[in-house]
Amino acid sequence: QVQLVQSGGEVKKPGASVKVSCKASGYTFTNYGVTWVRQAPGHGLEWMGWISALNGDTNYAQKLQDRVTMTRDTSTSTAYMELRSLTSDDTAVYYCARGGRDWSYWGQGTLVTVSS
Amino acid sequence: QSALTQPRSVSGSPGQSVTISCTGTSSDVGAYKYVSWYQQHPGKVPKLLIYDVTERPSGVPDRFSGSKSGNTASLTISGLQSEDEADYYCCSYVGSYTLFGGGTKLTVL
Numbered sequence: 001q002v003q004l005v006q007s008g009g010e011v012k013k014p015g016a017s018v019k020v021s022c023k024a025s026g027y028t029f030t031n032y033g034v035t036w037v038r039q040a041p042g043h044g045l046e047w048m049g050w051i052s053a054l055n056g057d058t059n060y061a062q063k064l065q066d067r068v069t070m071t072r073d074t075s076t077s078t079a080y081m082e083l084r085s086l087t088s089d090d091t092a093v094y095y096c097a098r099g100g101r102d103w104s105y106w107g108q109g110t111l112v113t114v115s116s
Numbered sequence: 117q118s119a120l121t122q123p124r125s126v127s128g129s130p131g132q133s134v135t136i137s138c139t140g141t142s143s144d145v146g147a148y149k150y151v152s153w154y155q156q157h158p159g160k161v162p163k164l165l166i167y168d169v170t171e172r173p174s175g176v177p178d179r180f181s182g183s184k185s186g187n188t189a190s191l192t193i194s195g196l197q198s199e200d201e202a203d204y205y206c207c208s209y210v211g212s213y214t215l216f217g218g219g220t221k222l223t224v225l
Contacts, residue, residue: 044205045156101150
């Protein structure tokens with residue numbers, strides 16, 4: 001069965017960076033891209049970007065493109081999302097999801113808290 | 117890249133039908149057939165209800181249906197049930213980026 005398992009919650013100070021992982025299983029990793037979506041507490045879903053698991057091509061949300069990097073490791077079927085220069089506005093649950101256009105399979109979410 | 121516009125809340129009684137609208141522009145919702153809808157219960161992962169405007173993944177009841185007219189997409193839930201009470205999000209894929217709506221809270225009275 002398809003599974004996406006994300007790394008555990010993180011607490012970071014303002015200005016720091018965070019790297020969240022998303023390990024895929026149950027399907028051929030390079031056949032699908034991985035999308036990252038975040039949700040601030042009490043707020044809606046926000047698309048962050050997408051990475052092709054096949055060749056590493058990426059598309060990022062305009063507002064994040066200077067601070068976010070998405071990568072993948074095909075040897076371990078794992079996708080990564082790194083966000084730099086964190087502020088309190090980046091406090092959110094971060095989700096990975098399989099695919100680029102619509103998402104039936106999601107990770108369990110990773111809570112990133114930015115606090116001094 | 118502005119968010120799609122959804123009503124903040126809708127409500128209905130059990131057995132009734134409700135429709136949630138999702139308004140974009142001729143550059144996103146109006147230009148592509150890639151509108152999807154997600155249901156999210158509090159503290160849970162979003163669940164895909166509709167993709168490609170009208171398609172339902174296997175396992176999603178046919179009480180949920182999607183449509184689109186011009187720059188506005190809609191999700192209709194018929195035969196409302198108490199478990200339908202949740203947040204609903206529309207989403208429009210436009211190639212190099214994707215937009216979400218702000219979300220609609222559905223209350224089953």
